[in-house]
Amino acid sequence: MNILIVGAGPTGLTAAVELARRGVIPRVIDKRSGPSELSRAVGIQQRSMDILTPSGVADDIRAEAVRFDGIAFHIGARRIAKFALNYDETSRLYGLPQDRTEHFLARAFARYGGKIEYDTPFEGLTQDDTTLRVRLGGTEAAFDHVIGADGAHSDVRAALGLDFPGFDLPEEWSIADVESPDWRDPETFQGFLLPHGDICIVAPLEQARFRVIASQPDALAALPVPMNVTRIRRSGAFTISVRQVTAYAVGRVYLAGDAAHCHSPAGGRGMNLGIADAADLAGRLIDGDIGGYHAARHAEGAHVLSFSEGLRKAVQSKSPLRRAVMSRVMKLIAAVPPLRRAAVRYFVSG
Incomplete structure (x- = not known):
């Protein structure tokens, strides 16, 4: 089976590793000049660790990642609730910069005999009932299957002429990847609810390194408690x-x-x-059960979009009454073990 994967991020590399460990080594291309050095995504769920266990990648991640000890919420600087993690397998959440996750995936792919072809852009494709041809890096090649894992601005999606319906949030968000040797609760994922519906989040990345995200132009300025920042590795804005x-x-x-x-x-x-x-798709390609891929993953994607948007709207509510009610509810949930465990399950596993 001749498979092309476009994009060497976590999704593309997971597909590559899952195919390779089952005996099918795909061709992997990426238009970048080399591996990413950006932290980008941070949190790794136990479900992902389970997927990455057979290849050994989960062990590599576990050896280096921060295992969050809890999730804490604040109104301004005042902590209103903390939900402990790690009381069972479903309540584990790890923090690791995305570039390190990609590094471990790429290393596993190489162990299986795979190679990532950087500086190789995807330039289009044609397919009919019998052939699938792809233009890449100035050449053309035939494949049995193509996986587009090339990000939100996907060239593969554009080549297929597919719509990407949805919307953009109006505000500009900011991000800072920083080092802080004495940040309080360094293994706790922390959310700060700010006035006017704004929010600031601090997530551990590794020892003394943290990701700060805010719905304001300056993430560090938005943080309502002091943080002793000794180095800013990266900062920027995004929508x-x-x-x-x-x-x-x-x-x-x-x-x-x-x-x-x-x-x-x-x-x-x-x-x-x-x-x-990626894992679902790789398994279906190996098993010859590809027909159910869209239905299964579109449904799961729709669920996650609904979950994340519902959570964002709740924490960004501008209503003082809703915020007061949310504060009381969080305190109640944190004080009652069965409710606390259910809330953690919902937040960590969706």
Whole structure:
């Protein structure tokens, strides 16, 4: 089976590893000049770790990642609730910069005999009932299947002429990847609800390194508690799109990860959803059960988009009454163990 994967991010590399460990080594191309050095996605769910266990990638991640000890919520600087994690397998959540996750996936792919071809852009495709030909890096080649895992601005999706319906949030968000040697609760995922519906999030990346995200122009300035920042590795601004492709499969071409869906970072589902897409698709290609891919993954994508948007709207509510009620509800949930466990399950696993 001759398979091309376009995109060497977490989604594309998961598909590559899952195919390779079953005996099918795909061709993987990426238009970038080399591996990414950006932290991007942070949180890794236990479900993703389960997917990455057979290849050994989960062990590599576990050895380096921060295992969050809890999720804490604040109104301004005042903590209102903390939900402990790690009381069972479903309540584990790990933090690791995306470039390190990609590194471990690429290393596993190489162990199986795979190679990533950088500086190789996807330039279009044609397919009919019998042939599938792809233009890439100035050449043309035939494949049995193509996986588009090339991100939210997917060239593969564009080549298929597929719509990417949805909407963009009006506000500009900001991000900072920083080092702070004495940040409080360094293994806790922390959310700060700010006035006027704004929010700031601090997520551990590794020892003394953190991701700060805010719905304001300056993430560090938005943080309502002091943070001793000794180094800013990266900062920038971004907008949030909430979109899902109309078809995950056209003929023998399939979309996965951000090429098929994008949403807010609320709940930390993006990379995990892409990893799940990739594993499902790789398994179906090996088993010859590809017909159910769109239905299964479109439904899961729609669920995650609904979950993340619902969570974002709740924490960004501008209503003082709703915020007061949310504060009381969080305190109640945190104080009652069965409710606390259910809330953690919902937040961590969706």
